[in-house]
Amino acid sequence: MAEIDARFVKPENFVNRELSWLEFDYRILEEARDKTIPLFERLKFLSITASNLDEFFMVRVASLKDMVHAGYTKPDIAGLKADEQLTLIGEKTHELVQMQYSTYSRSLVPALKQNGIRLLDRHEELTGEEGAWVDEYFQKNVYPVLTPMAVDSSRPFPLVYNKSLNIAALIRKKDGEGEVDFAMVRVPAVIPRIVEIPTGQERVFILLEEIIERNLPALFLNCDIIAAHPFRIMRNADLSLDEEGAEDLLKEIEKLLKRRQWGEAIRLEIEDNADKRVLKRLRKELNIQPADIYEVGGPLDLTFLMKMYGTDGFDYLKAEKYTPQPHPALMNDDDIFTNIRRGDILLHHPYESFEPVVNFIRTAARDPEVLAIKQTLYRVSGNSPIVAALAEARNNGKQVSVLVELKARFDEENNITWARMLEEAGCHVIYGLVGLKTHSKITLVVRREEDGIRRYVHLGTGNYNDSTAKLYTDCGLLTCHPQIGEDATAVFNMLSGYSEPLQWNQLVVAPIWMRKKFTRLIRREAENARAGKAARIIAKVNSLCDRDIIAELYAASCAGVKIDLIVRGICCLRVGVPGLSENISVRSIVGNFLEHARIFYFENNGMPEYYMGSADWMPRNLDRRVEIMFPILDQELQEKAMHILEVQLEDNLKAHILKPDGSYEKPDRRGRAPVGAQDTFCGEAVSVVRELKARQDPVNTRVFVPVSGSRQETQ
């Protein structure tokens, strides 16, 4: 493929991906600050900003640190070297954390109070009665699991675990002559972080570390507590597996899991105004730079707010719970195979239920005509009905092949457990591919039917995880299109180690083919635009940070292609730069559900092509992962896909528009009806089902339909 014009790939055309990621966390934080949102939802958003930031540090910051250590000086697409990035990230993160805590203490805690909820983050705020209850709670529940550790010349500094919450204290023997020792106690993870104090009237919560801090003297008898501060550290946790030569990948990962806790400390969080001596000691022992110390004005690790969100009795402070709706094409008594044979089915989660996907696999497991089930699993839920169905299929004599991706970040432990379970059930389990992460979401069911072998395929943009399918917006296609079936078979053959197929019919597969396909699709629009034909691109992805794709988009924009991008997270593309990206708009939607679907639209001079897939426009997705993109061929489904994109482009409640300066801003809504894409889809899904039910109701139709003796499958 021809090279892209050099003027499009200049560093100044790109935004650093880490800084763009921080912008994303800001957008979530903005939701936490939005007073129109139910209070508990705001708590949840704040919690998300915190857990996101944790992951960001463990993965991204950690690998930048690695680069600095390794003396790696190659700049990123925006021309920044690793140390320069770290400096910028540090500045921006400190601001972000500042804002998190001001949101917490100036906005959320007072709002909770207004609603009769006291969330105490200082034990000094306890009333006498409450204090007594807390002390008893400490004695009964907390004290037995604590291990206080004093440090002196004979005892070394204790190991501080990654992400663990600890209290650092300075103690002095009561009879001693001023010898100050360092002491530490780990806040146990086995006890809930938030503790509700029963008062009979208002609801009062306190954090566990405050209870411990209050009772420290009980741990260090005969000592005076001079100072005590909770702190938390983060360690380098990015796993860069050396797969070449790893004889047994499984063992290798198990080893790494243990090693993860021992990485270099890259962030220290401690409450502000901490005793200087404590800080100094921690700095020395953890060998941490001043810039990596975050002194915060509130409780550490705000992810406890998610637990808070989960406490009973506050439904009136949460968004109305949405129940995923059934898909109209499946609201009948026929089995799923019959329904798929009637036509392709496009599922839009979580508006439409994930149940059909589970049902698809479960039905296949029990159907006597099914010969084989093959599936890729990336992240599945704890007690996954899919895994259970696969094991059942195996017991029913089906051939079951499962590719389990062990390298799914932070999920390895979980994955290994049920992968073993499947293997014990007799399934053929492939533990990933050397050098590639399998990120595709595909299920193939091979069924022997009257007129021959027919293949049913499910292709998705999201993981086979019934829990996250209620929270992530994703699309899935159920089809028995022969060409897609053939390609799906080829995908699994490749995943089993066989050669690539002689040709692909419909599916586009990364790493080898997808990048080229995108390049061709974008260039075709550019050519059409230059030829004065209709040209447009709409793409919805989670991240856009691939240099070449962005450069192609710039080129297309210059050719006159109108490009609308819906990018939830990282976006390294600059909009509205004269002579570069005047025709490109970028918006990000941050809502109650996590936007996760990847949808692509190419106008193709009036013969539009629609694709969906598992890949983002990131180098790792296009080059180092097995990803699948599938076309939407059915015209009715194309309309549905277009509707999804259109509504998202009209969203003016949850959308943030990217500005030329790299910041995001909510759209100007003056004179326009408010549109919230997620709410719209919820409403639509509900009303479609309601209408269909009404139509099917015999009371309304006034016709009773007799059920015939044998329900023959229509072919």
Place this chain on the structure above:
Amino acid sequence: MANHLFAAIDVGSFELEMGIYEMSPKNGMRQVDHLRHVIALGRETYHTGKISYRLVDEMCRVLEDFSGVMKSYGVEDYRAYATSAMREAVNNRIILDQILVRTGIRVRIISNSEQRFLSYKAIAMKASEFEKIIQKGTAIADVGFGSTQLSLFDRDSLVTTQNIVPGILKIRDILGQIRASGSTEKAVIEEIIDHELAKFRKLYLRERDRDIRNLIAVGDAIVALMRGVTGAGATDHITREEFSQVYEKMMNLSVSKMADSFGVSESFVELLIPAAIIYERILQMTGAEMVWAPGTRFCDGIAAEYAQENKYLRFAHNFDDDIVAAARNIAKRYRCGNNHIQNVENLAVQMFDAMKKHHGLTQRDRILLRVAAVLYGCGKYISMRDYGICSYNIIISTEIIGLSHREREIVANVVRYHTERFDYDKADIRTAKLTAMLRLAVALDASYRQKLTDCRMAVRGSEFVVGTSYEGDLSLEKMAAETVADFFEEIFGIQPVLKQKRRG
């Protein structure tokens, strides 16, 4: 279930391949799965003459896996054929045994002519296109890893087929030994090929003044080459000019660029180059204007043969005729394609059909008899006196497409025993029966005058009666028939009798 599931396994020189096919009399044949595993057996065979245990082990593992896939589809029958790399490996019988013991799969090594015939059947499955193309002068170039086969068609029938030049892996091996640089590499390959092609042309093209219009290209590399020509678009026809353009371009590309534009791995590129050169030289030599790459695989041929035998598939094209046509062309080359031969063939066929209930042979044997009849005299080209043994030698060293090595041996023996004493120890009963029939058929034209062109044949009691209304003298025929009658009777228990009907 209405559909029959069949697996075809190709133990090739470069790849292990399995196709799963669904067959039914109503819907014909359809491929439902296709697996390929790269394993360069040929690299070892062509270089050391042997296949190492390491590769045998890998092969067994993959075949075991194939067997699992077969089970998962509920495959009812399979055929596993091994081609040149295994055929030429000195330790092939040990390997076959290993495979059987470890995987339960029975692999059969087939001869080159059988292999090519199957590839050719796979092409003919694309019936409409195939029939159209072979109406004009057509060459099929099957460029494999082990060798290259070139076949010629003219007006719907096969003219010849020759295993001409080394295959891709063999050329690679030669290049590896002489360590040629990039530019001389091309020249070396051309030298190897051109010499062989020149001989072919002299024998079959220039002499016969044949006009080759189309080239049907099959083989492992052509799919990738076509992709390079047509881009992503899926056309399987290109003109000679288009091919040349891509060829020129290709020769100037770096390995990685080539891998990119042809959509193959970089290690495959080094096989692509010799393949492209072979196709290009063949195009030059034949002067074909159009290249058709049907994209069929050897597995398709295995399945096609199976489907045909089991009546799931009917071919428009008559392959038996191809076998006989190929034999006729050999006869022509040795100047024995005359009226006498034609007459002997007809008599032999007539005899075969009339004796159906008494000989217990198959349709396949009928073809062997025809081929034997066509070729029985070809040795006369070398020696008029000892033509039996000469014919035998010619047949043994000439490939006849569609016949296995074993079948060709039968034909050669039948031809030899036609003149020599029958060897009861060595020959089997099938050979004996065919010999008896060939002897009689030749005897019935002992005068070389085709006097019995309209005879009638039938078994009456213990006699095989050849009746004719020919009124002239038949003493030569009668005498000859009597000479062979004892052997005939010994084999069939029936006495051949030549009866001349007198008019009125």
